[in-house]
Amino acid sequence: MAKQTDIQISICGSAGDGTIAVGDIFKRAMARAGYRVIAFDHYPAEIRGFGKCISRTRISTNQVYSMKSYSDVLVSLNDLHAIPHVGEVRDYGAIIYDSAPMSAVAEGAHISGHLMPGHLPYALPIRELSELATGANRSRNIVALGFIAGLYQLPQQAFHQAIAAKFETKAPAVADTALAAFDSGFKSGSSTYKFDDVQIDHSRARKNGGEVRMMTGNGAIAHGCLEAGIETFFGYPITPATGIMERLAVEMPRRGGRLVQTEDEIAAISATIGAGYAGARAATATSGPGLALMAEMLGLGVMAEVPAVVFVSQRGGPSTGMPTKTEQSDLNLAVWGGHGDARRIVLAPTNVEGCRRCAARAFEMAEKFQVPVIVLIDLYLSNRYETVFLQGEDNFLPKNWQRVDSGAPGDNYRRYELTADGLSPRCVPGEAGGIYTATGLEHDEYGHPNDSPDVHSLMSEKRHEKLRDAMKYPGINFTKRFGDKGKIDVGLLAWGSTFGEALEAVLLAREEGIRCAAMKVVMMSPLPARPILRFCNDCQQVLVPELNYTGQFANLVSGELGRPVTRVSHATGAPMDINYLLTAIRNAAKQKLRNKTTTSNPTKA
Amino acid sequence: MPSSTHHVVLGNGIAGNHAADVIRKRDPNSRITIISAGALLFYNRYDLPDVFRGRHQWVDYLVHPPEYYESQNITLRRKTRVVELDPQTQTLSLAHRETLHYDKLLIATGGHAYIPARLLDDVGLMHSFHNFRVAMQVQNAVRKNGTVIMLGGDVMGLDLARTIIATGHRVIVALDNRTFWPHEIAQSERARYLQALESMGLDIWDHGKVDHIEAGNSKGPARQVFFEDGSEIRGDVVMPFFGLVPTVDFLATSGIDMERGILVSPQLQTARDNIWAAGDVCQIWSATSNAYRFYYGYRNVKMMGEVAAYNMTGEQSAFESTVDEALEVTSKGLLHSPFWEYD
Numbered sequence: 003m004a005k006q007t008d009i010q011i012s013i014c015g016s017a018g019d020g021t022i023a024v025g026d027i028f029k030r031a032m033a034r035a036g037y038r039v040i041a042f043d044h045y046p047a048e049i050r051g052f053g054k055c056i057s058r059t060r061i062s063t064n065q066v067y068s069m070k071s072y073s074d075v076l077v078s079l080n081d082l083h084a085i086p087h088v089g090e091v092r093d094y095g096a097i098i099y100d101s102a103p104m105s106a107v108a109e110g111a112h113i114s115g116h117l118m119p120g121h122l123p124y125a126l127p128i129r130e131l132s133e134l135a136t137g138a139n140r141s142r143n144i145v146a147l148g149f150i151a152g153l154y155q156l157p158q159q160a161f162h163q164a165i166a167a168k169f170e171t172k173a174p175a176v177a178d179t180a181l182a183a184f185d186s187g188f189k190s191g192s193s194t195y196k197f198d199d200v201q202i203d204h205s206r207a208r209k210n211g212g213e214v215r216m217m218t219g220n221g222a223i224a225h226g227c228l229e230a231g232i233e234t235f236f237g238y239p240i241t242p243a244t245g246i247m248e249r250l251a252v253e254m255p256r257r258g259g260r261l262v263q264t265e266d267e268i269a270a271i272s273a274t275i276g277a278g279y280a281g282a283r284a285a286t287a288t289s290g291p292g293l294a295l296m297a298e299m300l301g302l303g304v305m306a307e308v309p310a311v312v313f314v315s316q317r318g319g320p321s322t323g324m325p326t327k328t329e330q331s332d333l334n335l336a337v338w339g340g341h342g343d344a345r346r347i348v349l350a351p352t353n354v355e356g357c358r359r360c361a362a363r364a365f366e367m368a369e370k371f372q373v374p375v376i377v378l379i380d381l382y383l384s385n386r387y388e389t390v391f392l393q394g395e396d397n398f399l400p401k402n403w404q405r406v407d408s409g410a411p412g413d414n415y416r417r418y419e420l421t422a423d424g425l426s427p428r429c430v431p432g433e434a435g436g437i438y439t440a441t442g443l444e445h446d447e448y449g450h451p452n453d454s455p456d457v458h459s460l461m462s463e464k465r466h467e468k469l470r471d472a473m474k475y476p477g478i479n480f481t482k483r484f485g486d487k488g489k490i491d492v493g494l495l496a497w498g499s500t501f502g503e504a505l506e507a508v509l510l511a512r513e514e515g516i517r518c519a520a521m522k523v524v525m526m527s528p529l530p531a532r533p534i535l536r537f538c539n540d541c542q543q544v545l546v547p548e549l550n551y552t553g554q555f556a557n558l559v560s561g562e563l564g565r566p567v568t569r570v571s572h573a574t575g576a577p578m579d580i581n582y583l584l585t586a587i588r589n590a591a592k593q594k595l596r597n598k599t600t601t602s603n604p605t606k607a
Numbered sequence: 608m609p610s611s612t613h614h615v616v617l618g619n620g621i622a623g624n625h626a627a628d629v630i631r632k633r634d635p636n637s638r639i640t641i642i643s644a645g646a647l648l649f650y651n652r653y654d655l656p657d658v659f660r661g662r663h664q665w666v667d668y669l670v671h672p673p674e675y676y677e678s679q680n681i682t683l684r685r686k687t688r689v690v691e692l693d694p695q696t697q698t699l700s701l702a703h704r705e706t707l708h709y710d711k712l713l714i715a716t717g718g719h720a721y722i723p724a725r726l727l728d729d730v731g732l733m734h735s736f737h738n739f740r741v742a743m744q745v746q747n748a749v750r751k752n753g754t755v756i757m758l759g760g761d762v763m764g765l766d767l768a769r770t771i772i773a774t775g776h777r778v779i780v781a782l783d784n785r786t787f788w789p790h791e792i793a794q795s796e797r798a799r800y801l802q803a804l805e806s807m808g809l810d811i812w813d814h815g816k817v818d819h820i821e822a823g824n825s826k827g828p829a830r831q832v833f834f835e836d837g838s839e840i841r842g843d844v845v846m847p848f849f850g851l852v853p854t855v856d857f858l859a860t861s862g863i864d865m866e867r868g869i870l871v872s873p874q875l876q877t878a879r880d881n882i883w884a885a886g887d888v889c890q891i892w893s894a895t896s897n898a899y900r901f902y903y904g905y906r907n908v909k910m911m912g913e914v915a916a917y918n919m920t921g922e923q924s925a926f927e928s929t930v931d932e933a934l935e936v937t938s939k940g941l942l943h944s945p946f947w948e949y950d
Contacts, residue, residue: 093673094666101686107705114687114703119673123646125686126701195740197646197665 007037007202008062010070013066014087015079017046017053020143023058023168028147031164033216033389035157035204037061040502041387042069042577047241047326054083063203067353069386071580077146077251079128079468081113088113093120096153096198098146101125104139122198124153130273131186141183143236143542148184149531152191154202161188190353195360198539208309218358219499220245223287223313226361228253230398231366233282234259236273238292240442241325242381243315246287267292271312274360275374278303278310282429283365283401286428287313290332291322297340302394304465305424307418309368309375313361316380320577327383327575330498331550336378337527337528337558345466347375348527349478352501354388356524362398363477369401371472372428373465380575383499397475416447424468473530481533485512485519492518492590493541495534495567497526498556500547500578507583516591526555529562538565543590545570547583610636613708614919615699618715620652620760622912624670626713629916631679632678640682640707642689645738646672649683653949654687655739656770658746665739671755691860693880696936700897711881711919714858714869715912716849718887726758731920732830734759734844736767736926745844748829749776754842756781756832758817758916761788762850762934762944765804766896772808776894779810780838781817781832786848789903790934797935806940814838820845851890870899873917873925883919885911890925901929905949 011028015021017128022043040060046053050376072092078084078099091097101112110116117123143472144165151161165184169177217225218549223246227235235254237247247261254261264270269366270286288296293314318324322384339362347367352358360377368375417438419426426447429436439449444461446452453457473480485508492511496504499524508520521537522528538559544567546556553569560567566598570586572578614630614637615921616623620744627639649667653836662668676683692712699707720735734745749755755771757764760780765787780786782801801811803948814834821831826842853868863872864875869884871891886908890899902911907928914926935943 101703103704106706109705109707112703112705114684115682115705117685119648119676119683121687195743197740362841 006063008060008064008066008070009073009074009200009202010060012056012058012073012087012090013076013077013079013146014054014056014084016083017055017141019055019079020140021055021079022589024056024147025059025162026145027056027144027161027168029059029061029152029387030167030216031151031156031161032059032061033214034163036214037063038065038388039216039387039389040066040069042382043058043385044054045326047324049103052213054080056083056087056118056339063201067505068580069577070506074450075150077150078113079143079146080110081107085113085116088118088121091118091121093118094122094199095120095268096122096124096200097123098126099151100128100142102127102130104129110168115547122278124149124194126187126190126316128187131190132183133184136181136345138178141179142185144180145187145190148187148189149191150187152188153194153196154200155192155204157204158185158188215390215392216244216387217354217358217390218387219351219354219379220315220385220387221249222354222357222441223361223377224249224253224380225356226398227285227365228257228378229358230365231382231400232364232365233259234277234284235259235276236264236268236270236284237261238264238270240267240289240292242317242328243287243289243292243313243538244382245364246313246315247385248533249460262326263274263327267295269304270309271296274312275299275303275306275308278308278368279306279431281401284309285311287315289315289317289325290319290335291457293332293335293339297335300346300376301340301342301344303374304340304346305342305439305442305444307428309365309372309404311361311364311368312374312376314376314378315384316378318459326381327464328499328577329550329573329575330380330500330548331552331554333378333497333526333548333550333558336376341477343466345469345471346373346527347371347472348373348378348525350378350498350524350526352496352498352522352524353388354386355385356415357383357392359523359594363475365401366477367401367472367475369428370425371469371473372425373469375482378498380499382549386499417449418445418461419466420447420464423471424464424466426464435457467482469528472528473525478524478527480530481521481523481537482485483519483533483537483572484508486517487519489540489542490517490519491542492516493537494518494545494547494583494587495523495537495544495559496520497523497548497554500549503578503583504547507580507587508557510580510584511587511591514588518591523555526558529558531562534559535563535565538563538567543568545576545583545586545590545595547572547586548574614639614711615707615709616641616713616715617699617887618713618886619645619649619683619685619716620717620886620908622708622908622915623713623715623719624883625909625912626651626916627681628679629913630920631681633916633920636680640684640709641678642687642707643683643685644702646685647739648676650686650739651870651949652738653766653947655736655742656725658739658742659662659749659770659774659776660913663743668739677870677893685832689857690907691718691925692858692863692882694861694882697881709881711913711918712883712914714877714882714888715886715915716854718853718868720847721849721852722847723849726817726820728872732822732845734821734846736763736846739771745846746927749843752776752849754779756812756830756840756842756845758832758845758847759788759849760786760804760947761785761848761850762790765809765942765944766947767834767846768809768857769807777842778808779812780804781834781840783816784848785849787934788848789901789946790932799941800934803936803940803942807942851887855888857936860899866899868899868901870888873927874918874923875911881907883915885915904928904930904932904946906930906945909950928948
């Protein structure tokens, strides 16, 4: 019986080598061919000309949840950059490199001198093939892509289509050149004896119902915004969130929406809240530094109970930090950032499909609960590509607000009426009878400024208690448990992009016989304490993996639940390492065993 | 005492790998680099006929697992071709435009199949059997109960023929003056040896020189061999077995003394400082023969690797073959070559 396909291919080059571009073609071609794809690119902060680029793509026939911790194939378009990554390739995996570089290399500077004994080398005259096929060496990346396709007998037609699509906006000669380069590499790969044990089984590629899309987290958020009927977007570019605005800038005008690039983040959030106040579905997108600037206005949104959606993609910080590296270190800022008790909703999707769903639901929740909603992702999820299978099962709700039912114009409208569920009748400016004072000052039910102790106490309670039902909002799994059921040795409580690695690590640990499970937590504020506590109570040890130094989610959980958890923090700028997590699980399982031994036989120290 | 000596071994066969192993034992801290034109780790080429017995995974032929190289701190550079040697600067120029410095160099690049000039135009229609990849190609090309045509019939070919016949195929040996190479058979003894070949199940084809080879049609055997006398035979593959020639092309400008192979002293040292040679690539001075001569077979080659390694690490040992080089006809009337024996 043929094996399931699950391989990861890494292409490494220098900025300008077309590394990311060719990785993009590869992932799209494989998605066309029916595989599940997860891909993540590493690129330098600098625009062009130097710096390392890596495009990693995992293709599989089964559902997978993250990038693998190792690669099956590494392609070097620049040995200087690729050599440090040779060790990422597993034994009997393949390394493809240029056997005929243009200029002489210093001793030890060619990748062939750095291969591990278990690697299988494919020395290909990449530059020469490019020159022969196209008259220039610019298509080295496409030649290498063709070689991969030929070596592993991937469907040539899917690549031709992906190349044509990639260059459809360019002059026809560009696509023709790329196709010639691809075919040259394909021919070479097809005639090369395959020594490695990388297997791609085409018979098991998915024959889907429904529409298949390749999306990044940013793209999925934009998609979700459009599905939810976003009307206005105000943004100021910042890596890694800019992609959201870029996509919306193309799509929104076609649908009658408006997108404005503001002068800064303060203007963006101010305009978003203004639009929300006026009844529009409005959003902005930023990263940690921008969120810091938005903190004050978010407080206004909370106080004035104005719906607004803020997409935040975290990057390495503090300050300018590492704009092109990932981190999960803005959780505190998202949940607590700002002055006063400014409780808001914070959602943290764990995968690309989740980005789409959370983005769309965020508008609904912002309107229903009359509060800003932050959708918190990170660079890894922003830029990670995944195949998304659109089955049409999501029906996002059109915008809706309660009409004023007093019927009487003037001062009788209690915009902030104290109700059983804390949700007050909301209207938008211009509605008859809907006049009220919207202010950042503390206010009574009519919106009139009032700082009396009773009013502040009641209104504070209202602003918090109205969010209690947010945890029951349909259409999103705010928590979900995977793995072993019942009492377990080790549980991983994970959020955001790290959940994928956590689940992969749990699956590996279960194969080793460790009883373990993973729970994803999508709602960070208000925190769904009950299901989390139930999960924790089932676990001998609870590990909280996250990409920050201080363990922000661990602190949030232990603070709200009063239960100790073990931090598994990882602040390198890279996604969580599955092996790192697996080791932590093993160690936790051993610790549990030691505890059991100690309990059962106290004389053994 | 730590050694910073960089030992470079050209060749990933028995001589080179055994030499590296011995060097590591004698100089634990030195740097050792093996350079190989192939893609694989050191594997047993003597077992390659087993591809006809269904052994189709190259890892099954490995002599050492990947971990061996790491534990021995031996760097193996595969798919790496040396294009030039400069003994003055003690550097090797690699095809990918890297220059590699050595302190001590062992050339153990072995040999490759000799193809008579008259057949060079037909090389594309012949199959060799010198590595795993081409061995698999041969195995794939030979149909069930199919026919292999061996031109010449040196001892490597005859060794392979034993397995091919044992696995249900037919082997036709087109005789040549290099049949039985490197054994030298007196004309008076030739008939006895040919009889032994027939006893082993080989078909003898004694029609003089090959004129040319053609591809067959799609329905029949893939190859047709035409002889100068007008006769022809058909088979699935045609394999040249005319003996070996040393692989020394990259030494053209090195100034190293060569005849057919690299000329070395009994200590396996070339006339150049810090360069030794071992295996099928070298001709060793024999005082007995008063000539430089080749020594073949696994045991000789392995011993050469060992002697070279000792001498590269300070000894002055001389190579002496202990192999009886006679081609035997056994009591059952079958051939046996000492060059078929290996550990």
